[in-house]
Structure formats: structure tokens, C-alpha cells
Amino acid sequence: MAKTEDEIKQGDLQGIPREKLMEMLRWMVLSRRFEEKTAEAYQTGKIGGFCHLYIGQEAVAVGAIAALREDDYVFTAYRDHAQALVRGVSADAVMAELYGRVGGASRGAGGSMHLFDRDVNFMGGHGIVGTHLTLAAGVGYAIKYRGGDQVVLCFFGDSVVNGGPFHEAFNMVAKWELPVVYVVENNSYGMGTDIDRVAAVDDLFTRACAYQGKKAEQVDGMNVLEVYDAVTRAADRARETGRPTFIEARTYRYLGHSMSDPAHGTYRSREEVQAERKNDAINHLAELMEEAGLLTEAEYKALDADVIEEVERSARFAEESPVPGREEIYSHVYADEFRGGADRRDAWR
Numbered sequence: 001m002a003k004t005e006d007e008i009k010q011g012d013l014q015g016i017p018r019e020k021l022m023e024m025l026r027w028m029v030l031s032r033r034f035e036e037k038t039a040e041a042y043q044t045g046k047i048g049g050f051c052h053l054y055i056g057q058e059a060v061a062v063g064a065i066a067a068l069r070e071d072d073y074v075f076t077a078y079r080d081h082a083q084a085l086v087r088g089v090s091a092d093a094v095m096a097e098l099y100g101r102v103g104g105a106s107r108g109a110g111g112s113m114h115l116f117d118r119d120v121n122f123m124g125g126h127g128i129v130g131t132h133l134t135l136a137a138g139v140g141y142a143i144k145y146r147g148g149d150q151v152v153l154c155f156f157g158d159s160v161v162n163g164g165p166f167h168e169a170f171n172m173v174a175k176w177e178l179p180v181v182y183v184v185e186n187n188s189y190g191m192g193t194d195i196d197r198v199a200a201v202d203d204l205f206t207r208a209c210a211y212q213g214k215k216a217e218q219v220d221g222m223n224v225l226e227v228y229d230a231v232t233r234a235a236d237r238a239r240e241t242g243r244p245t246f247i248e249a250r251t252y253r254y255l256g257h258s259m260s261d262p263a264h265g266t267y268r269s270r271e272e273v274q275a276e277r278k279n280d281a282i283n284h285l286a287e288l289m290e291e292a293g294l295l296t297e298a299e300y301k302a303l304d305a306d307v308i309e310e311v312e313r314s315a316r317f318a319e320e321s322p323v324p325g326r327e328e329i330y331s332h333v334y335a336d337e338f339r340g341g342a343d344r345r346d347a348w349r
């Protein structure tokens with residue numbers, strides 16, 4: 001017998017209510033469509049500079065951020081468009097930032113890698129590999145110092161585990177018992193380097209055992225429900241005990257490292273990319289929901305159309321937003337020599 005509308009609305013998957021599932025599905029589709037538009041705008045010269053797309057990895061950002069409270073904090077690396085969108089930075093503000101316009105999240109001064117929005121506790125957007133792990137530890141320390149119960153969620157790429165900041169941050173969050181959830185997005189590559197070529201231990205979650213005992217786990221990063229579940233448990237643990245967790249999400253990027261790289265290059269084969277695309281996280285969630293009677297094809301199409309409209313609007317907003325004036329060069333600059341007043345500024349022009 002067909003389900004009534006009420007039964008559908010109250011339905012769930014693995015204990016996650018339909019409303020939350022729909023939210024996660026929408027965020028994943030928004031991230032994907034937004035970046036498809038980004039690629040188009042980049043190729044037509046509307047966006048310049050470095051630009052790293054996240055297509056393929058959406059389930060990690062969405063599952064993890066969906067598990068947070070509004071007053072928690074999020075840090076990530078330079079592949080940051082999806083994280084910003086899911087955290088609540090508007091598509092308009094993200095797109096305008098990519099266009100380098102005043103309407104952007106960082107008033108056009110940051111670009112693709114430096115999205116930031118204090119209003120939603122989105123702490124960036126960091127271009128230097130690994131360094132934001134220690135900043136996240138610092139925010140964890142601030143939470144503890146103030147006696148709060150927020151959580152810091154910090155994403156980073158697999159190449160980070162072989163660098164110093166990983167060990168420095170992990171040592172301190174474990175020693176000081178700080179409420180940080182670290183999520184490594186293991187997409188198997190750091191630019192064109194296969195993780196197997198540079199990592200002595202490639203089950204990356206085991207690296208944390210040196211600092212945190214068994215509080216580390218590996219999840220299928222192409223399964224948004226698995227990511228959501230793991231981060232929910234880690235965030236609960238952080239709130240209750242103040243302790244950190246390390247999660248390894250196995251994922252895959254479909255496109256090149258950045259807009260200037262081909263999808264596969266010489267470091268991976270076309271066949272590998274095609275095979276990975278078959279595990280697509282968006283299709284996976286949509287199929288699970290359809291099988292459970294929680295989503296119809298028509299509903300999915302309507303959601304997609306709505307998202308496409310939102311993305312198109314954001315591109316129009318970015319296009320119409322002004323280019324920053326020369327005076328912006330001196331705003332939000334804290335170094336003393338820039339505070340010397342008009343004379344000094346004139347000398348720099």
C-alpha cells in the first residue's frame with residue numbers, strides 16, 4: 001500500500017529523519033552544481049587564480065557538517081567551496097568571492113582558497129598545507145578555556161599526515177584534551193602524488209593511535225550517512241569529555257587537483273576515474289531514499305532544478321557585484337606600516 005504523506009515525512013533511514021536526509025541531499029547537489037558552474041565561469045575567464053574543485057567528495061563535507069551545532073567551528077584547507085556552502089555561507093557570497101567582487105565572503109580579497117565567515121563560525125579556507133590543524137587546536141583550547149561545549153571540526157587532505165603540523169596538533173589536542181574532530185579526506189592523491197608512494201602506513205586513521213589511543217576510525221567517505229554517524233559520535237564525545245577524535249574518510253576527487261590540471265594526468269588512469277565515478281555519493285543517497293520510499297524521482301528533479309536556479313542567481317549576483325576599489329587594499333590590514341595615514345599610503349600608490 002502506498003505511504004501517506006505523513007508517513008513519508010516521518011520516515012527515516014538508519015534513524016536519520018527524512019528532513020535531515022533531504023537537507024543532506026540538497027547540500028550535496030548544491031555543492032556539485034555550484035562547482036559545475038564554477039568550472040564554467042573559470043573556463044570563460046570570469047574567475048582567476050587558484051581554484052580547486054571538490055566534485056566527488058561532497059559526502060564528506062556534508063555528512064560531517066550536518067552533524068554539528070550552529071555554534072561549532074569549521075576549518076578546512078583550500079578545497080573549500082562545499083564546506084563554506086554547507087556551513088551556511090550563501091552561494092552568492094561564495095560565488096562573488098570566486099569572482100573577486102566586493103559581495104564576496106572576504107570582500108573579494110581572498111578568492112577561492114580563502115573563504116571565511118565569522119557569522120557562521122566558518123574559519124577558512126587555508127592555502128598552506130597542514131597549518132590550519134594547529135589553528136583548529138587553538139580554537140579548541142579557547143573553547144576549553146572559556147568552559148564552553150562547542151566542537152571544532154577540521155578537515156584536511158591526506159598529504160598532511162606526513163607533515164609536522166599534523167603531529168604537533170595531534171599531540172597537543174590529546175595532551176590538553178581539546179574538543180577537536182579532525183577529518184582527513186583521503187582521496188589517495190596529494191596533487192599528482194599517490195599516497196602509496198609517500199606514506200609508510202596508508203590506513204591513515206592508525207596514525208592517530210600514537211596520540212589518542214583507539215579514538216580514531218575509518219569511514220566510507222562516499223557514504224554520507226556513515227560520515228554523519230561517525231562525526232555525530234565524535235562531536236558527542238568531544239562535548240561530553242572534551243576529547244579529540246580522528247576520522248579518516250576514504251573519498252575520491254573526480255577532477256584534476258586544480259582547474260589547471262587534467263582530470264587524470266599521468267598519475268592515474270581514465271579507467272580508475274570512471275570506475276570511482278560509479279560510486280557517486282549523491283546517487284547513492286538518492287537511491288537509498290528512493291528504495292525506502294522517502295524520495296520520488298519528481299522530488300529529486302524539483303530539488304535539482306531549485307538548486308540550479310540558486311546557483312545561476314549566485315553567478316548573476318557575482319557578475320553584478322562591484323570590483324573592489326583601490327581603497328580596499330588598505331582595509332583589514334593590520335601591519336603598522338600601513339597605519340601611517342594618508343602620507344604613507346600615498347607613498348605606496
Ligand SMILES: Cc1ncc(C[n+]2csc(CCOP(=O)(O)OP(=O)(O)O)c2C)c(N)n1
Pocket residue numbers: 079127128129130156157158159160187189190191257
Ligand atoms: C606547506 C605547503 N607545501 C606545499 C604546498 C603546495 N600544495 C598545494 S596542494 C598540495 C597537495 C595537497 O594534497 P592533499 O593534502 O592530499 O589535499 P587534496 O588536494 O587532495 O585535497 C600541495 C603539496 C602548499 N600549499 N603548502
Ligand SMILES: [Mg+2]
Pocket residue numbers: 157158159185186187188189190191
Ligand atoms: Mg589528497
